[in-house]
Amino acid sequence: xxxxxxxxxxxxxxxxxxxxxxxxxxxxxxxxxxxxxxxxxxxxxxxxxxxxxxxxxxxxxxxxxxxxxxxxxxxxxxxxxxxxxxxxxxxxxxxxxxxxxxxxxxxxxxxxxxxxxxxxxxxxxxxxxxxxxxxxxxxx
Amino acid sequence: xxxxxxxxxxxxxxxxxxxxxxxxxxxxxxxxxxxxxxxxxxxxxxxxxxxxxxxxxxxxxxxxxxxxxxxxxxxxxxxxxxxxxxxxxxxxxxxxxxxxxxxxxxxxxxx
Numbered sequence: 001x002x003x004x005x006x007x008x009x010x011x012x013x014x015x016x017x018x019x020x021x022x023x024x025x026x027x028x029x030x031x032x033x034x035x036x037x038x039x040x041x042x043x044x045x046x047x048x049x050x051x052x053x054x055x056x057x058x059x060x061x062x063x064x065x066x067x068x069x070x071x072x073x074x075x076x077x078x079x080x081x082x083x084x085x086x087x088x089x090x091x092x093x094x095x096x097x098x099x100x101x102x103x104x105x106x107x108x109x110x111x112x113x114x115x116x117x118x119x120x121x122x123x124x125x126x127x128x129x130x131x132x133x134x135x136x137x138x139x140x
Numbered sequence: 141x142x143x144x145x146x147x148x149x150x151x152x153x154x155x156x157x158x159x160x161x162x163x164x165x166x167x168x169x170x171x172x173x174x175x176x177x178x179x180x181x182x183x184x185x186x187x188x189x190x191x192x193x194x195x196x197x198x199x200x201x202x203x204x205x206x207x208x209x210x211x212x213x214x215x216x217x218x219x220x221x222x223x224x225x226x227x228x229x230x231x232x233x234x235x236x237x238x239x240x241x242x243x244x245x246x247x248x249x250x251x
Contacts, residue, residue: 017219020198024227027202044202045178052174105191110175117179 005033005067011054013080016104019055022063023048033067039140042118043072046136049111050076056101057081058131069140071120076134083126090116090124141165141249143186143207143230150244152209152232156221159228165206165249170242174199181205188241194219200229207231209245211238 007029009022027044035043047063054061058080066073083089090112097107116122121137143161147154154161169181170188174195181187183204189196192214200208207230210216216224216231224231234241 016195019195020202024198024201041183048178048198048202049175104193104195105172105174105189106195108173108175110173110179114175114179 003069005029006065008062008064011051011061011063011078013055013057013059013061013078016055019052020048022051026063026065030065030067030072035067035072035140039072039138042138043074045118046074046115046138049115050074050134050136052106053111054078054080056097056106061131071140072138073121074134074136074138076136077131078133079131082128082130082132083124084128086124086126141251143232146186146245146248147232149248150234150236150241152234154230154232155210155216156224156229156231158207158224158230161207161230163206163230165245167249168242168245170238178203186245188238188245190214190238192216192220194223196220197223197227197229200224201227205229209234209241211236211241 011022026047030040058078061078064075088094092113093109095107095109101107119136120139123135126132142164165186166184168186171177172189172191177199181203184206187205187208190211192210210233213235
């Protein structure tokens with residue numbers, strides 16, 4: 001049987017009050033679909049870090065999650081300032097976060113690194129002053 | 141060891157009991173960087189931190205922690221308390237430092 005489920009969540013930039021709200025909802029829906037264990041754990045980390053990235057750096061964005069029998073594909077599209085040097089942004093510890101973001105314990109330069117670590121497929125592309133597109137694949 | 145017993149032995153102040161303090165604590169994690177805690181803490185861990193703002197609650201929900209302990213007598217923000225009770229996450233406060241809290245909890249759960 002080939003089942004597919006798809007859901008999308010909008011994320012507002014700069015709104016730290018709701019940080020994690022989309023990821024908690026995504027995790028709840030995935031649990032309902034019977035996803036558990038390591039796959040659920042990795043998806044939660046990937047969506048949370050992506051959500052925090054939109055809030056921290058972009059103007060707004062969307063997290064789209066597609067679940068099939070074989071995998072979970074997550075597409076995160078934002079409109080925002082984009083990333084000038086992706087290689088640098090991927091490096092653990094590198095961050096352009098301001099003091100306010102860092103005081104809350106965000107902006108440690110671990111986000112993209114964590115996402116990649118949790119994914120079986122990872123693609124990132126960005127246009128300065130347009131936005132960033134992140135595609136993540138997690139095998140079930 | 142569950143949270144009720146830990147709270148009693150270490151004089152932890154319960155600010156929100158969440159879904160209950162009878163949940164077993166199997167281990168813990170100390171950290172103030174949310175990405176570090178997301179990546180490295182485990183389910184049923186007790187999270188020891190000095191971050192008191194509302195964003196800690198979503199991290200604990202996603203990681204399914206047994207609860208959060210705020211150190212150095214840091215009180216949770218009003219939003220943090222509201223979110224924790226809505227999401228069922230126990231929130232406790234101690235005057236101890238992160239080092240002392242972790243050390244004593246480690247000894248108690250491994251007794």
